[in-house]
Amino acid sequence: MDDDEKPATFASPACFLHEVDPAYSGLAGPFDLQAWTDVNRWRKSERERLIAARLAVPAETRALHGETIAAGVLAEIGDLTDRIVSAYWPFRGEPDLRPFLQTVAERGGRTALPVVVEKGRPLEFHLWQAGEALSRGVWNIPVPAAQRPCLPDIVIAPVVGYDPTCYRLGYGGGFFDRTLAAMPRKPRVIGVGYSAARLATIYPQPHDIAMGVIVTEAGTIRPYVSTVRALT
Ligand SMILES: Nc1nc2c(c(=O)[nH]1)N(C=O)[C@@H](CNc1ccc(C(=O)N[C@@H](CCC(=O)O)C(=O)O)cc1)CN2
Numbered sequence: 001m002d003d004d005e006k007p008a009t010f011a012s013p014a015c016f017l018h019e020v021d022p023a024y025s026g027l028a029g030p031f032d033l034q035a036w037t038d039v040n041r042w043r044k045s046e047r048e049r050l051i052a053a054r055l056a057v058p059a060e061t062r063a064l065h066g067e068t069i070a071a072g073v074l075a076e077i078g079d080l081t082d083r084i085v086s087a088y089w090p091f092r093g094e095p096d097l098r099p100f101l102q103t104v105a106e107r108g109g110r111t112a113l114p115v116v117v118e119k120g121r122p123l124e125f126h127l128w129q130a131g132e133a134l135s136r137g138v139w140n141i142p143v144p145a146a147q148r149p150c151l152p153d154i155v156i157a158p159v160v161g162y163d164p165t166c167y168r169l170g171y172g173g174g175f176f177d178r179t180l181a182a183m184p185r186k187p188r189v190i191g192v193g194y195s196a197a198r199l200a201t202i203y204p205q206p207h208d209i210a211m212g213v214i215v216t217e218a219g220t221i222r223p224y225v226s227t228v229r230a231l232t
């Protein structure tokens with residue numbers, strides 16, 4: 001019998017961990033470049049579709065939806081005393097929450113806007129109140145003229161798309177994900193958008209951070225929590 005015909009022997013038993021579901025073995029799955037490339041391509045086309053669809057809705061309808069969304073957000077936040085709330089300066093057909101910012105101030109809260117410092121870096125938040133001066137920031141987005149950085153207690157994030165587990169599809173800069181990951185004290189994060197922006201899933205990736213809730217003109221979506229988990 002030559003060597004090729006003898007049963008094979010190994011220095012140690014073969015490891016079959018690679019055949020076990022990564023979720024069971026406790027190891028992260030291998031990074032799948034093809035899957036990530038596909039998700040990115042899909043996200044890009046969904047962003048374009050969803051932005052075009054909301055811009056096709058008459059401005060008066062969007063304005064009415066914006067008022068309903070603002071009321072939903074106020075109900076969600078509750079007491080505003082000494083709270084810092086960041087919203088945004090609307091563009092590309094986003095719900096206009098500027099009147100909401102005035103309501104926050106009237107009810108004893110402070111208000112802020114997000115500022116892009118640089119692509120690929122977290123956002124900063126700067127205090128800003130209705131009537132105060134604005135200047136043009138990156139991508140010409142209006143930002144507070146005075147630099148008063150703050151850490152908001154509540155961050156309102158406009159969504160391009162959202163899914164029932166409250167993951168947000170934004171404009172593709174990764175700004176909110178980077179910012180929330182880097183904040184020393186986690187704020188409450190409220191996604192806002194039109195109900196038509198619902199997707200079955202955004203195919204969440206490891207860097208994606210879910211919103212606490214998503215407020216739309218048709219109601220507030222809370223991430224699904226199974227009864228079993230809720231009871232244990
Ligand atoms: N009203 C509003 N203000 C906001 C945000 C928002 O979502 N809404 N942001 C929330 O994050 C930040 C800005 N985020 C943005 C992200 C991407 C692009 C943008 O135009 N991106 C290019 C492609 C960029 C790339 O691929 O590198 C594009 O769409 O053409 C604009 C704003 C801060 N201010």
Ligand SMILES: Nc1ncnc2c1ncn2[C@@H]1O[C@H](COP(=O)(O)OP(=O)(O)OP(=O)(O)O)[C@@H](O)[C@H]1O
Binds near residue numbers: 172173179181207
């Ligand atoms: N915490 C992070 N650290 C490094 N890169 C990140 C982080 N979060 C997101 N990114 C990167 O940002 C890019 C865009 O991410 P994604 O598609 O989730 O953007 P988005 O949430 O739609 O955008 P935005 O928040 O600007 O509206 C991805 O390439 C992603 O890897």
